[in-house]
Amino acid sequence: MKKFVALLLVLFVCLPVVAACSTLQGDNDKGATISMYLTDFPQTLDPAAVQLQADTAMIFSLIYQPLTTIDEKGKVKPGLAYEWYSYYDNRDEEYKMYFKLNETMWSDGISVSADDVVYAWKRILSPDSESPYASLLFPIKNARQVKSGIMTSDDLGLVAEDDKLLSITFENDYDTGLFAEAVSCIALSPLREDIITRAIKNNTDNSREQDWDKNAAIMVCNGPFRVQGLEEGVKLSLERNQYYYRDDEEDKLDRSVIPFRLVCYYENEKIDKKDTAEATEQQFQADKFDAGKSFYLGSFDKTTFAKYASSVTTNKLLSTYTYYFNTKNDILKDAKVRQALSAALDRQAIVNAIGKNYIASTGFVPSGVFDTASGTDFRKAGGDIYSTTADTAKAASLLNEAGVKGGTLRLAYLVPVTKNVANGLTDTFGKISYELASQIAAESAKASWESLGFTIELVPVYAEEFQSTLSSGNFDIIGVDYAVNSTDAIAYLAPFATKYSGNKVSISLDAETYTPHYTGLSDEEYDTLLDEVIYLKDRTERATKLHAIETKLAELCPATAVFQYTTSYTYNEKILKKISSNYYGYNDFSDLRMADYIETNSRENEESLNEAKTRSTEDESEG
Template sequence: MRKRLTMVLTLLTVFSLVLAGCGGVQTGAQDGEKGIDENQELNMTFPTEPPTLDSSLASDAYSFDILNNVMEGLYRLNKDNKPEPAMASSVDISDDKTTYTFSLRDANWSNGEPVTAHDFEYAWKRTLNPETKAEYSYILYPVKNAEAYNTGEASADDVGVKAVDEKTLEVQLEAPSPYFLSLTAFATYLPLNESAVEEFGNKYGTEADQMVFNGPYDIAEWKHEQSIQLKKSKTYWDRNVVRLETVNLNIVKDTATGVNLYTGNQVDVAELSSSLAEAFQKSPEYLPFTGAATQYLVFNTNNDFLSNENVRKAISFAIDRESLVKIMKDGSEPAFGFVPPSIFTSDNQVFRDVASDGHQYSPQEAQRMLKEGMEELGFSTTPRITLLSYDDERRQAAVFMQEQLRNNLDLDVQIDPKPFKQKLDRELAGDFEITFAGWGADYNDPQTFLDIYVSDGPYNWADWSSKEYDELIQKSKGNTNNEERTQNFVEAEKLLLDEAPIAPILYRGKIFLQKQYVKNIYRHPVGAELSLKWAYIDGKE
């Protein structure tokens, strides 16, 4: 966490260029082109119902995608994946890189009230308030005393965020952070209109008419489990750039159904299932997307059988990831480490180039480990294991892993597919034996993955604890020596793979179908994926 602002922006520029080369951005037009269609209405499929649109409580990619289009923070990721001023018009950074003074532009909420510095101070402190029980509160920890307040060791007044006046926000950090401006584009850093939150109480963010907006679009209608309709905002400060008048997000959990809607011209954009990928591969409407997301198995270490390190590693070594990606056909790559290859270190290296690979496919080694683990446990037979899984196309991966574990280890694995929200609730409650989970980068740094598994971390669903791991992650925070910080992360990931509370399986890819008249949809590899601010329709018959 170091360097000058110019270095931060340089690194972020390099990140964006590399990630764009990996398919991180989807566009259909060059800058300067103007939509000519009178009817600026976009129809898309959306994979699931967002659990909540309260930015203090949101913790999933689907909620983040919606929030990114109806809300706006101090900064937002632009077309090149770089943070650009949004609610902030400018920022002054102290010489020691620990104090950020943001000047806010004139902007209004959808209820007509001005967006002020107080809205940011209120939102961040609400998220950090221990009574809020916000799962993503830790992402605010770069702010001075944020962690102390969140853990009950300091007061709200001690937190380093202060509205100096209506248009000036001062933020003090615990230590220099090279990615802090990117963080201010993340959903947890969004402002909240206090009067609206107080008016709607616990229902805030659960209905279209029980929240307010300050982004490019407002939510006009929310039919739960069916659709969400966005309308161009009449109060957004940059509304002249927004061309779409209406966006209809049709909640379609089954990708085959979504493809049928697409081929029937009922939607303009749909995610493509792996089973149909080859049929559309040569189409100009076929758009692959590679972000920065890892799909992995999480082992509940409180389970008697899975409490053993050798048993966990045996399961991982029994899975042929190379064969799995050939079956998935969605652009995914085999994962032999937790941090994906699109993530850079603070000294501008691809993390996977300096980190070692972990679990490889070896049935013989898997069998040896399982035998050794069972001897250590005193087990004479293997129990039936339940694998919690997605109920979408990723269930195909779960079926593959079930077969691999039966064929290579003679394990009886039962798949338990659940809708996204139910699955997430089970994971948060620790109500699983093994779960097939996923994590996408919130910002471009190894820390966004590795700090998940610190002891008592809110997403440490494995309930795994390592004092050495905690110390390595803690050392990396505020470390201004780039090489040392990178080495901390390399050692931490190696320890994570050696003790195997998780087993990385895939670096996830996606494939979309998008009509050629749809222009300038941007998909970001880190943070919220979907940006519709610049999208428009040009040439629809």
């Protein structure tokens, strides 16, 4: 009897939300619509793609759910999977792992199945895919050969045994606890093959607007929210996934997700055209917050961060802002030149100029990544590799050793909007501005590197051009959000090895083929070091080798981390309650409560109607 009661308690704790009674007020009440500034507008909602903006992960965590998660204390917890275990197959002499999946559904009411995980992971490992997360899956049997094109996805040690049981066969004996941590990465969330395949087939003119990851009408989600509205520069709206851990016929609507909608209206939707003052998006959103028209701020510029500094909550993100060096460039082909440029950066000055509690990088792998066990810190164990202040003497000495006295280099950085939207904002309003961390960093780097004798040309790259710029190698130096979001150091280091980049591969039937990292780095010693650790089970030995790999990466210096991202937020504590975060710094709004929401939403609807009438009258008078 005691065992039976204990089992019931375990099942009770594992449920995402257990609502003893509904929070809704009446049969027609769907819940609160909460106006909030989550993040800047996301340029892709494909979790496995190269991420242009580190804070997009904050949205991913609301609309996707991977197999596991990691709580605030660094412990692996159930996600989509409620149980996992290892198994040694004596007959085939193979090491296996099984994940048992919870019963939940996609936002269109179709059950989430093990096949959805299989599809998502095989998609990452496809030779046609470009995903930096491939190395997280390489412990799976034949994963590397599948990625190289020498084997097909049918050869991968990944099978849906049934609708709710996922089977993994490892290349050799592997730490299943480590793998359970690895699959908590949001990039490894399940995806729907039918949705993506159909969207690709129907998008005959290759329209950006019809990509499945940019169109709310196409996307389906397995997280607590679904994407209800997605229009760049106008609106991001997330609506309760009514099928998330809920029986549509038996359970209350808010059983697992309390709020109905989370809505962010961006500046050019609501801005007063007659107001000629220039303001950043963050300042516009802060004004709404102060006026009681928004209740949560999740993104700041330097001015607004300083304004709310005493009330913000800040969490680390496991992502960095990083410079990639094109190792094929005539000036940058010598590693000592790349080391010199890294040494000359004043990382702390860059962080201070940005002013948002970012952390100056002291190594390539950020703080918070696990070392020998969950909860241990790889960065603390490895010590400092970079100086946070400029070491111009070291930089000058390295350039002297390389025999390089200067030259012209192009430094590219992201403008996180499409060109059409940027031009539209300027033409229509004439006063939209951007305070970009990437631009602030670029201007500081330019000053540092020009003091060494280089001529630096700053090159802004719009969102729709950024991935092609990376893939083509059409840059000398480029700033990227290295949004790895993993607790495993190998995920940060492996992509620079030839076999582990995750980039697209031109298939050869005669031999394994690989595409190097965007930096063009190709180093046999580095590749060998990765080969030695990729399947290693012992975590202490593994950590020692990974520190050696990070040291080697700093020596080769195809890239250098500038700062580690954090996420900060403030909210109206009189209106909102129950915001929680996990180890990755992602906020959970499933249980978010809004005081007096019926009255507030009614007032907002009335104000919105009045604003629409006013704009219509002004447009008619102007016409």
